Amino acid sequence: MNQVRTQLMLCGGTGCRANRSEAFRETLQQELERRGLAREIEIVETGCNGFCAVGPVMLVQPEGIFYQKLTPEIVPHLVEEHFLKGRPVKKLFYVEPASKETIPKMEEIPFFAHQMFWVMRNKGVIDPEKIDEYIARDGYFGAAKALREMTPEQIIEEVKISGLRGRGGAGFPTGIKWEFARKSPGGVKYVLCNADEGDPGAFMDRSVLEADPHAVLEGMIIAARAIDAHRGYIYVRTEYPLAIRRLEIAIRQAREYGLLGKDILGTGFDFDIEIYQGAGAFVCGEETALMRSIEGKRGMPRPRPPFPAVKGLWEKPTVLNNVETLANIPLIITHGGRWFASVGTEGSKGTKVFALSGDVNNIGLVEVPMGTSLRRLIFEIGGGIPRKKKFKAVQLGGPSGGCVPEQYLDIPVDYEEIAKVGAIMGSGGVIVMDHETCMVDMARFFMDFVQDESCGKCTPCREGTRRLLEILEKLCEGRGEPGDLETLEELSRIIKESSLCGLGQTGPNPVLSTLRYFREEYEAHIFEKRCPAKRCVALLKFEIDPEVCTQCGACFRACPAGAIAWKKKEPARIDKEKCIRCMTCFEKCRFDAIS
Numbered sequence: 150m151n152q153v154r155t156q157l158m159l160c161g162g163t164g165c166r167a168n169r170s171e172a173f174r175e176t177l178q179q180e181l182e183r184r185g186l187a188r189e190i191e192i193v194e195t196g197c198n199g200f201c202a203v204g205p206v207m208l209v210q211p212e213g214i215f216y217q218k219l220t221p222e223i224v225p226h227l228v229e230e231h232f233l234k235g236r237p238v239k240k241l242f243y244v245e246p247a248s249k250e251t252i253p254k255m256e257e258i259p260f261f262a263h264q265m266f267w268v269m270r271n272k273g274v275i276d277p278e279k280i281d282e283y284i285a286r287d288g289y290f291g292a293a294k295a296l297r298e299m300t301p302e303q304i305i306e307e308v309k310i311s312g313l314r315g316r317g318g319a320g321f322p323t324g325i326k327w328e329f330a331r332k333s334p335g336g337v338k339y340v341l342c343n344a345d346e347g348d349p350g351a352f353m354d355r356s357v358l359e360a361d362p363h364a365v366l367e368g369m370i371i372a373a374r375a376i377d378a379h380r381g382y383i384y385v386r387t388e389y390p391l392a393i394r395r396l397e398i399a400i401r402q403a404r405e406y407g408l409l410g411k412d413i414l415g416t417g418f419d420f421d422i423e424i425y426q427g428a429g430a431f432v433c434g435e436e437t438a439l440m441r442s443i444e445g446k447r448g449m450p451r452p453r454p455p456f457p458a459v460k461g462l463w464e465k466p467t468v469l470n471n472v473e474t475l476a477n478i479p480l481i482i483t484h485g486g487r488w489f490a491s492v493g494t495e496g497s498k499g500t501k502v503f504a505l506s507g508d509v510n511n512i513g514l515v516e517v518p519m520g521t522s523l524r525r526l527i528f529e530i531g532g533g534i535p536r537k538k539k540f541k542a543v544q545l546g547g548p549s550g551g552c553v554p555e556q557y558l559d560i561p562v563d564y565e566e567i568a569k570v571g572a573i574m575g576s577g578g579v580i581v582m583d584h585e586t587c588m589v590d591m592a593r594f595f596m597d598f599v600q601d602e603s604c605g606k607c608t609p610c611r612e613g614t615r616r617l618l619e620i621l622e623k624l625c626e627g628r629g630e631p632g633d634l635e636t637l638e639e640l641s642r643i644i645k646e647s648s649l650c651g652l653g654q655t656g657p658n659p660v661l662s663t664l665r666y667f668r669e670e671y672e673a674h675i676f677e678k679r680c681p682a683k684r685c686v687a688l689l690k691f692e693i694d695p696e697v698c699t700q701c702g703a704c705f706r707a708c709p710a711g712a713i714a715w716k717k718k719e720p721a722r723i724d725k726e727k728c729i730r731c732m733t734c735f736e737k738c739r740f741d742a743i744s
Contacts, residue, residue: 159173159195163392194276259529265517301375312486317470342382344385345433347386351576382422494566502515505581527558546576588670600617625688640657695720
C-alpha cells in the first residue's frame with residue numbers, strides 16, 4: 150500500500166490549463182517517478198484555485214506552501230530542492246507587489262486572507278472527479294438531512310430564514326420562490342440550474358462547476374425535495390467543456406452512490422438530473438428563454454405573469470436557480486438559516502462570488518461577505534491597478550450593469566446600495582478600468598454586445614439598442630452632434646420601461662451610468678472632437694515634441710505604416726498623410742515625446 154506523505158494540489162481549472170498546467174503535471178509525474186518519489190507524493194488535480202493572475206498554481210500539503218507561475222521547465226529543480234532536499238523554492242513564492250515580500254503560505258497572501266470561502270469551500274482542496282473527497286468534507290450531509298429529517302415546509306422555512314437571494318442577478322428571495330412552486334398545483338414539477346454564464350468578464354459559474362460540481366447537485370436535490378420535483382436539468386453553455394465533463398462524472402457517481410435516481414438514500418424520494426447544453430445565446434440566461442430552449446424551441450423570453458413557479462418548463466411549475474445560489478443550499482440546511490444570515494447586510498445575507506478582471510493586478514475569483522466595499526475588493530484583494538496607474542471606474546453587473554466611479558469605492562456591495570449608484574449586482578462580474586479607458590468607447594462596447602445578443606422579439610430592445618449603438622459609434626468616430634446626449638438619455642428611458650425581458654430593461658445601464666458620472670467625456674467627443682483618454686482612434690492627432698524627443702528612433706522602427714521620418718541625431722517627425730493612428734509610436738516612446 151502506498152504511504153502518501155505529501156499531496157500536491159495542482160489547479161486544473163480552465164484558466165490554469167490555458168497556461169500549460171497539464172504539461173506541468175505530466176512532467177512533474179514523470180520526474181517523481183524517475184526520482185522514486187511517486188509512492189510518497191501524490192498529484193491531485195483540483196478545480197479552479199481562484200488566483201488566476203498567477204496560474205498555474207499548486208498547494209503543497211500538509212506544509213501549506215503555495216507555488217505560482219509554474220512551468221514544465223522548473224520541474225527538475227523543484228523536485229530536487231523541495232521534495233528531495235526539503236528546501237522550498239523561494240523564486241516560486243508569491244511576491245507582494247507593494248512590499249516585494251515573498252509569502253510562502255497561501256493563507257498569508259492578501260488575495261486569500263481577506264476572503265470568506267463558503268460557496269468556494271472546496272476549491273483547490275479536493276479532486277472534483279472523486280465523490281468520496283466531497284463526502285469527506287460533509288458533502289451530501291445536507292441532502293441526507295433534508296430527505297430524512299425535514300419536511301418540505303421545514304426546508305423552505307430554513308431557506309427563508311437564511312435570507313438567501315438569487316445570485317443570478319435579480320436577487321429574488323430563494324425561499325419565497327420555492328414556496329410559490331411548492332404551493333402550485335400539479336403532479337409534475339422541475340428544478341433547473343442556470344449555468345448559462347454569458348457576461349463578458351464573468352467566470353464564476355464555470356469555476357464552481359469545475360471545482361465542486363457535487364455542491365450544485367446536492368443543492369438541486371434539496372430544492373427538488375422542497376417543491377416535490379422528480380426531474381432536474383442543468384443548462385450549461387457548450388463553451389464550458391471541462392465543466393460539462395466534470396458534471397457528467399459527478400452525476401454518474403451520485404447515481405452509483407444512490408444519491409440520484411430512484412429511492413434516494415432509501416427515503417422513497419426519486420430525483421434525477423440531466424445536462425442540457427446551450428448554444429451560447431446570451432438571452433438564454435433569462436429564465437423563460439432558457440426554458441424554451443430546453444423544450445427545443447428558439448430561446449426567446451415570454452411575458453410574465455404567469456411566472457415559472459406557476460407555469461415554467463413545459464407549462465409545469467418550475468424552480469430555476471443559478472450555480473452559486475444552489476451551491477449555498479447545502480450549507481444552509483447543514484448549519485441552519487440563522488448561521489447563514491449572521492454574515493452580510495440587513496437585506497443581503499451570506500457571501501458573494503465575484504470574477505475580478507480588467508485593469509487590476511490580482512485577476513481571479515473572489516468570495517467576500519455581502520457588504521464588503523469596492524475599495525477592499527479592488528485594492529486589498531485585487532492588489533490595485535497595474536503599473537501604478539490611476540483608478541477610473543469599475544463596471545458591475547456585466548453588460549447590463551453600470552460603471553461606478555472613484556467617489557463610490559467605499560459603498561458596501563449589496564443589492565440595494567449598488568442600485569443606488571446606477572449599477573446592479575448581476576451575477577458577479579467586476580471589470581476594473583484605469584484612467585486610460587474611454588468611457589464613451591466602453592459604453593459602445595457593452596451596447597454592441599447587448600444589441601448583438603438581443604433576441605429581436607420586442608421592438609424596444611431590437612431597434613432601440615441598435616439606435617443607441619449607432620449614436621455611440623458616431624461619437625467615437627468624431628461625428629457627434631449637439632442633442633445626441635439628450636437622445637441617448639430619452640431612448641434609454643424608453644427601452645428600460647418598455648422592453649419585454651431583463652436584457653432590454655437593463656441594457657441601457659452602461660450608457661446611463663457613464664453619462665451620469667463621465668458626461669464631460671461625452672461632451673469632449675461632441676464639441677471638441679477630442680477623446681480625453683486617447684483611445685478613440687478617429688479623434689487622435691499625433692505630434693512629436695522636438696524639445697522632448699531624444700532622437701532614439703524607437704518610434705521610427707516601430708511604425709508599421711512608414712509614417713515617421715527620422716535621421717540619426719535629429720528629432721523624428723510624423724507624416725500625417727501616412728499616419729494610420731495605430732498608436733504604436735505612442736506606446737513605444739519611453740520619454741513622453743509623442744502627444
